[in-house]
Amino acid sequence: MTSNHSKISALLITYNEINHIEDVIANVRFCDEIIVVDSYSNDGTYEKLNEYTDVKVIQHKFKNFADQRNFAINQVNNNWILFIDADERITPELQKEILEKVSSNTQSVAFKFKRQFIIQGKKIKYCGFQTDTIFRLFKKGTTKYREDRFVHELPIIDGETELLNHKMLHYSFNDYESYRKKVEHYGKLKALELHKKGTQPNAFKFYSKFLYKFIFNFIFRLGFLDGIAGYNICKLNALGIIYRYRELKRLSVTPK
Template sequence: MLGISIAIITYNEERALADCIRSCEDIADEIVVLDSFSTDGTEAVARAFPKVRFAQHAFDGHVEQKTRAVALCRNEWILALDADERLTPELREEIRALEPGDLDGFRVPRLTFAMGEPVRHSGWYPQRKVRLFRRSRARWAGDNPHDYVVVDGKGGDLRGDLLHHSFRDLADQATRANAFSSIQAFNLLHRGRRFSALAALVRPVVKFLEVYVYKRGFLDGFAGFTIAVNAAYATFLKFAKIYELEARIVDRPSNVRPEYRPQSQEHD
């Protein structure tokens, strides 16, 4: 079996973290939990597991924090997880038996739950993401908060699902959309993006149609409809917040943490 370090970043993940660790601890040599000074019981949950090495660093961006977590790991092979993700037994056994050969990273299909149901359309599945990789041949990249791993070499695909319990309920889903749109607007303004009334009117409608029709969100029932509406809402918020920032109504959205530094350009 590969020697694997598991890297997880956290902030107030007391409710989710234990299930995440239990789903992967038997294939890990170590589990690095990098926390950004949680105010709940996240640290106590993490330290209850013998394989966990717990560290803290102020959060200055998803890409930055996940890069930092990988740097704390001791093994060449890294399995990167979010605290709200779980390995299925099938994925766990697939990783246990893996012989990577000349491959440097593996994409994993991620199955997200919304309103108590697995979402298999709406652009949410299989949503393959590189999560298992050689640290010397891969790096975190992307536009916060939408990070991803770039592999500098050959990649492969695993078949087992990674379960993603991203939202506790619809209120949490809306809160996440609000938070992510703030980070996006903050980044975009600092790159010189300016408010467009036309984009604020048209882009949310286009986003709804993309998710609900083109990506067949209607096949996900009412959950699919709420996903499409929420995506349109988040798109509108992004442009509205660019207006708010450009007009100097606020210096930064109130739900962007003070230590967060805007990206002047996308990490590549």
């Protein structure tokens, strides 16, 4: 029997994740509670979720990732929160490590996971992903996300943190076009964040950053060792800066 202090609530935020939703729900069955905050999906995700009698599903309008995650945090009932995206998976080794940590007398209140990026069955070892880590497990009441960070959200943690040993799997996209759309979406959110801070569009600055990001990840972070997949990923990640610039330019000329 799981003691109250070590019970875990799995949290997901979703939008149009019909290709992932069944697998990710099965993946977090070891948790004591599963809560999904859905941003009004229109691909059958919401309907599929409602087939589960033991999954709490809430629809909440999407403003940005930080707002959505903070809303989700407020819905949990247990002492530990495991955030997982629909395209992520907990390995058996990581699951064991998670359960050991939450049942121990650890002083840490938040845990960072390493992630293994995978595309079409191929593990991406470089392109900057070799140092990819993210906070995914924390005690209730110790963590919230900065409201001024709309994308690549940043948690504010009150207490000690720790990096776990085993990796989470990250199936970020099924094909390059879906990844391009994801990068474009993130770029637009980042542009809105910059616009609210008063940043002005500067073509030279943004196109220089595009070239720097591609060269840095493809050459210096060894993306070329991942072959054609590495080239495409580095190019798409760099394109996020161009999408950011275009959206910032549009926002700067849009009447308030």
